[in-house]
Amino acid sequence: MKRRRLPALLVAIVAIAIVAWLRPWASAKRDAPRAASTSTSTSTSTSTSTSTSTSTSTPTSTSTSTSIATAPAKRELASLKWGSGPNEIGRKRQQEGNPEGPMSLAVDPRGATLVLDQVNGRIVRLGADGAPAGTLKVGDGAQDVAVGRDGTVAVLDRLVDKSVTLYGADGRSLGTLSLEGKGITEVGQITGVFVDGDSVFVEREHGQLVRLGDTRGRSGERDEITGRPTRDGTAFISAFLDAGRVVLSATSRATMQHKYTRALAIAGQMRGILLLDSDRYSTVYVAGIGAAADGTEGEWLACVALEDGHVLGVVAVPPNVLPEETFREFAVEDDGGVLHAELGEEGVRYVRYDCR
Numbered sequence: 001m002k003r004r005r006l007p008a009l010l011v012a013i014v015a016i017a018i019v020a021w022l023r024p025w026a027s028a029k030r031d032a033p034r035a036a037s038t039s040t041s042t043s044t045s046t047s048t049s050t051s052t053s054t055s056t057s058t059p060t061s062t063s064t065s066t067s068i069a070t071a072p073a074k075r076e077l078a079s080l081k082w083g084s085g086p087n088e089i090g091r092k093r094q095q096e097g098n099p100e101g102p103m104s105l106a107v108d109p110r111g112a113t114l115v116l117d118q119v120n121g122r123i124v125r126l127g128a129d130g131a132p133a134g135t136l137k138v139g140d141g142a143q144d145v146a147v148g149r150d151g152t153v154a155v156l157d158r159l160v161d162k163s164v165t166l167y168g169a170d171g172r173s174l175g176t177l178s179l180e181g182k183g184i185t186e187v188g189q190i191t192g193v194f195v196d197g198d199s200v201f202v203e204r205e206h207g208q209l210v211r212l213g214d215t216r217g218r219s220g221e222r223d224e225i226t227g228r229p230t231r232d233g234t235a236f237i238s239a240f241l242d243a244g245r246v247v248l249s250a251t252s253r254a255t256m257q258h259k260y261t262r263a264l265a266i267a268g269q270m271r272g273i274l275l276l277d278s279d280r281y282s283t284v285y286v287a288g289i290g291a292a293a294d295g296t297e298g299e300w301l302a303c304v305a306l307e308d309g310h311v312l313g314v315v316a317v318p319p320n321v322l323p324e325e326t327f328r329e330f331a332v333e334d335d336g337g338v339l340h341a342e343l344g345e346e347g348v349r350y351v352r353y354d355c356r
Contacts, residue, residue, distance in 0.1 A: 068267065068292075068300065068314045073354045077113065077339065078130035081347040087132055089348050090119025091324060101324030101343050105331045105350075108147040113331070113339060113350065116155070118142045123153070126350070136171050143327045148195035152215040156193035156202065164193055164200055166217050175217020182222040183210035192328070196229040203228070206273075207238065226251050230278040230306060231334065235259065237284060237306075239276045244269035246288050246302075248276075248309055262309035267300045267316075268293040275301070275330035275338070282306040283356060285332050289319065301330075301338060303355040313355040318342055 080089040093099040104116040111128035116138070123136040123145060136153065141160025147153055151169030158179065166174040177200055179187045184204065192203045198216070201209040208226065213219040227236035227249070236251045246266055250259040268291050275287035284304040291297055299319045303312040320329060322343045331339045336356060342349045 068316055073315075075352045076130075077350040077352055078126050079347060079349045080115075080124075084120050086135075089115065089124065090117050092119045098325045099323050101322070101326055102341065102348060103142065103326055104144045104328040105339065105341055106145050106147045107331045107333045107339060108151060109149055109334050110151075111333065111335075114145055114147060114153065115341075115350075116142055116145045116327075123155070130350070134171075136167060138165070144193045146193045146195045148215055149197070150215065152195060154193050154195050154200055154215075156190070158187045158190050162187050164202065164212060166200070166215060174215070177212040177217065177219060179212070183208075183224055194228060201225070206240070226256075228276060229253070230282070230284070231280040232278065232282045232306070234282070235306060237276065237278065239273055239286060241270060241273065244271070244290065246270050246273060246286055248284065248286060248304060250306065250309065260309050264302055264304060264309075264311055266302045266311075266314055267291075267298070268295075274299065275328075275332070277330075277332040278306060279332055279336040280334050281336055283312065283336060285330075285338055285355075287317070287330050287338075301340075301353055301355050315353055315355040317351075317353055 080087060082088060082091045084090060089102050091101050100119055102115050102117050106114045108114065112133060113126040115124040115126065117124050118138065118140050121137060121140050123138055125133045125135065127133040138155050139157055139160060141157040142155050143158055144156040145153065153167040155165045157163055157165065162179045163176040165176045168174055179190060179202060184190065189205050190202045191206050194201045194203065194209060195215065198214045200212050200215060202212060203209050208224045209228065211220050211223050225236055227238035229236055233253065235253050238249050240247050242263065245263045247261060247263050249261040251257065252259055264286060266288055270288040270290035272289045274289055275285055278284045284306050285301065286304060287299060287301045289299045297319065299317045300314055301317050302314045305312055317340050320343050324343055329341045333339065337352050337354045340351050340353055342351055
């Protein structure tokens with residue numbers, strides 16, 4: 001009986017040894033897909049643009065965005081040669097004084113682009129397809145332009161007439177509003193003209209806005225608001241630089257309560273803000289000039305959710321390196337997207353970008 005049990009016992013021992021030897025290999029094979037899945041998830045999270053908002057105990061929180069689109073969605077609207085003809089745009093290079101190009105641009109509610117060609121004393125209107133669609137005569141001291149929802153055009157002249165001149169959608173003059181007065185101690189402080197509803201504002205040193213009057217040319221009490229009104233009618237926004245970062249602040253228009261102040265992760269070190277505006281769908285657009293993390297100089301456009309200030313996306317745009325003086329090189333469209341004026345030795349290209 002003992003002899004019969006011995007072979008069976010030996011077989012059982014050998015079987016246990018084989019199972020023990022194979023088990024680590026089986027375990028490794030089961031774990032391999034899980035490790036691959038973890039690796040893939042980490043890689044995707046790193047390479048995909050994220051919009052995670054991290055609040056801190058201080059009033060300023062940081063919105064992080066880890067990638068910049070290297071092939072942004074863009075489309076050329078128009079390309080105009082330097083000159084004074086109907087399909088050209090003015091440039092002035094003189095021995096004394098700063099060289100000038102087109103000072104500003106704006107997009108009206110119908111999608112037409114208004115280019116302030118003060119060198120030639122006019123505003124050039126480009127249709128939604130980019131084709132020239134007429135001109136409007138203005139003074140050569142004009143520096144900025146804005147368009148209201150009803151098509152009213154406001155033209156800022158800080159240095160010659162020291163006023164905002166208003167034109168109807170048909171080009172007819174509607175009157176002027178003086179810059180000098182309550183809220184403006186020096187016209188050189190003015191950093192832009194804005195139309196909100198039937199109100200016309202000028203901005204004082206990238207901060208408060210002073211209401212000059214209405215779009216009919218009637219002067220007002222020159223009340224002030226805390227920032228630029230958003231096109232959806234819900235907030236006032238402002239921006240400033242802090243240690244190379246662009247900081248966005250928003251205030252509720254209905255309650256006048258502070259919503260947030262948030263540092264935006266756009267690129268490396270910013271040294272200037274070139275754009276702060278919004279579309280009517282509650283997206284804020286911020287553009288800055290500075291250096292990327294690798295030291296490369298450039299310009300970057302960021303799309304930001306108005307509700308909480310998180311970054312939706314960032315695209316790089318070609319920087320303007322010519323010496324021509326400009327007042328505004330970006331314009332936001334009502335339905336979203338941004339038009340950028342790109343100056344070159346042959347002329348100006350107007351290119352649409354989208355960072356949403």
